Amino acid sequence: MAGFMIAAAAALMAQPPGPPQPPRSAKAAAPVDLTGNWVSVISEDWRWRMVTPIKGDFASIPVNREARQVGEAWDPARDEAAGLQCKAYGAPAIMRVPGRVRIAWQDENTLKLETDSGTQTRLFHFAPAGGAPPQTPQGGEGTWQGYSIANWERAPRGAEIPDPVPIFSVRQGGQGRSLEVATTNLRAGYLRKNGVPYSAGTTVNEYYDYHKERNGDEWFTVTTIVRDPKYLTGPWITSSDFKKEPDGSKWDPSPCTSR
Amino acid sequence: MKRMVGLIAATLLAAPVWAQVDFTGEWAPAYHEDGPERLPGPELGDYMGIPLSDAGRLRADSYDADRISVVTEYQCRPHSSDYGMRGLGNLRVTREIDPANQNLVAFHTYMPAWGSMRTIWMDGRPHPPAYAEHTFQGFSTGVWEGNMLTISTTHLKANYLRRNGVASSDKRIVTEHWTRHGNFLTVIVVVEDPVMLTEPFVRSENWYLDPGQKLPQMYCEYAAEVPAPVGSVPNHLPGKNPFLTEVAKWYGLPVEATRGGAKTMYPEYRKVMPKPINPQPAKCERFCVCTTLADCNLNETVTAPGGAPAPRR
Numbered sequence: 148m149a150g151f152m153i154a155a156a157a158a159l160m161a162q163p164p165g166p167p168q169p170p171r172s173a174k175a176a177a178p179v180d181l182t183g184n185w186v187s188v189i190s191e192d193w194r195w196r197m198v199t200p201i202k203g204d205f206a207s208i209p210v211n212r213e214a215r216q217v218g219e220a221w222d223p224a225r226d227e228a229a230g231l232q233c234k235a236y237g238a239p240a241i242m243r244v245p246g247r248v249r250i251a252w253q254d255e256n257t258l259k260l261e262t263d264s265g266t267q268t269r270l271f272h273f274a275p276a277g278g279a280p281p282q283t284p285q286g287g288e289g290t291w292q293g294y295s296i297a298n299w300e301r302a303p304r305g306a307e308i309p310d311p312v313p314i315f316s317v318r319q320g321g322q323g324r325s326l327e328v329a330t331t332n333l334r335a336g337y338l339r340k341n342g343v344p345y346s347a348g349t350t351v352n353e354y355y356d357y358h359k360e361r362n363g364d365e366w367f368t369v370t371t372i373v374r375d376p377k378y379l380t381g382p383w384i385t386s387s388d389f390k391k392e393p394d395g396s397k398w399d400p401s402p403c404t405s406r
Numbered sequence: 407m408k409r410m411v412g413l414i415a416a417t418l419l420a421a422p423v424w425a426q427v428d429f430t431g432e433w434a435p436a437y438h439e440d441g442p443e444r445l446p447g448p449e450l451g452d453y454m455g456i457p458l459s460d461a462g463r464l465r466a467d468s469y470d471a472d473r474i475s476v477v478t479e480y481q482c483r484p485h486s487s488d489y490g491m492r493g494l495g496n497l498r499v500t501r502e503i504d505p506a507n508q509n510l511v512a513f514h515t516y517m518p519a520w521g522s523m524r525t526i527w528m529d530g531r532p533h534p535p536a537y538a539e540h541t542f543q544g545f546s547t548g549v550w551e552g553n554m555l556t557i558s559t560t561h562l563k564a565n566y567l568r569r570n571g572v573a574s575s576d577k578r579i580v581t582e583h584w585t586r587h588g589n590f591l592t593v594i595v596v597v598e599d600p601v602m603l604t605e606p607f608v609r610s611e612n613w614y615l616d617p618g619q620k621l622p623q624m625y626c627e628y629a630a631e632v633p634a635p636v637g638s639v640p641n642h643l644p645g646k647n648p649f650l651t652e653v654a655k656w657y658g659l660p661v662e663a664t665r666g667g668a669k670t671m672y673p674e675y676r677k678v679m680p681k682p683i684n685p686q687p688a689k690c691e692r693f694c695v696c697t698t699l700a701d702c703n704l705n706e707t708v709t710a711p712g713g714a715p716a717p718r719r
Contacts, residue, residue: 178552186672186673187673188608188671188672189455189671189672189673190455190456190457190607190608190609190671191439191440191455191609191610192439192440192455193454193455193663193670193671194454194657194659197454197663197670197675197676197679198659198663198676198679198686200690201657201658201686201687201689201690202688202689202690203689203690203694204690204693204694205690205694205695205696206441206442206693206694206695206696206697207437207438207439207440207441207442207696207697208438208695208697209438209697210695215695219689245672245673245676246673247673264673300553300587302426302427302553323552323553324551324552324553324554325553325585325587327587354585354587354592356554356583356585356592356594358551358554358556358583358594360581360596360606360608361579361581361598362598362606364606366594366608368583368592368594368610370585370587370590370592370610370612372590382614383438384436384438384590384612384614385438385439385612386439386592386594386610386611386612387610388594388608388609388610390608397674399673399674
């Protein structure tokens, strides 16, 4: 009897507060607004980001021996001759490149992120309202920005076991506030401008977290986890901080450079 | 029956303050940003990426690395709660639950570096009045913003922004934002220091869950390491510190950039950055990998281009 009552109470608590809501688009469901103009503030890794690092400098990146060999053979002139100036502007690296980003909804389920440094465009594909998650295209050559699948991160759970009617537990904050992005289908490039390599098999997981500070400044911090079975000994984890600007007046497009 | 269901439901619903995300556990730091600064330690005169005020820069310029060896009070000086997140930061987080109502009362953190223990109050208590004691860990309260834990810390003692003499004042206020993504923890630390900084100093650090981690207790013993007259404090008077340009020479950087300041932290600075006094070395020779203390090559014997000796640590 007591078990029944507890289960009933828990079931009552599990009821949604109102009638079922129709599926919403990613734009309508956004828990935070990441759109606008943002500038990267270089308070970390200054001498590896604001200037081209010294050849053979792999500091802070968990590279393996093969990556060191490739990095020590870095030749920017060779990249220029091959038209590969954008090798250090791919998705695994672009959020560490000093510059400005512009974020806007391309449509109801696609968020567009543009960079002025290297004039790159990233598209974050959400599942359409009530539809299946987007599928990564199969085959074809990788690109600098790859293919990105996005969602608004759900509250963390220890395992993917459904628990629709919790007993003796209550979940609060069923939806997180983070934008979660998973990127694959990449073209091989550089993690840093001095030729630290990543392979085409690299995957990138990102989490964009919005925060507002006491002085009213708005920021987002993106935690980036790069996995590369070819050149890294483990995940490479960085987090990059961007401050919101009132408009796009400081937007300064510039092409990719190798040096 | 109806009454009992209502009673049980009311009991389960009574707790107003849940941990929306549980940060408890053993966390190991990823030194994947600024490894050489955070592991063996920063170069003297490296203020890059810090929005230093003139006062903050003057204070940093006066620093002499012998200070810690001579002034024993410095030797066991703990890392403050804000610097600790950037420094040598293995971390344990536990939480305190009120057994009477299962409310979250506080998170507690422990970092082995100087045995730093800290409490982040989650029960809505106010900060103490301004005249209350200042400590290295300060007084912290937290609130939830969705699944982000936002922490405000006041009543801090003066400490480090970087452990090469870049100081923080006891007037600073620190805001942190903790987020957990799977088994990764990201902590954004925002330091507002009206004395040493011209704008908020925003950095973010990352940890990964390491359930097997066992943290040691740290004991610190004072010992005079360098003979010096009693009461002396090694320092450099304004304009007299000969070591401040070494980092620029060593890495082929403009001296102005190494001096920090807000203007050097924005992308447009790259267009107006002065030329370096020494060319960049052709090949990296110091701290070339550096993701752990084990792989961070000090290589103190290398001579910088232009003949400058290796920066002192």
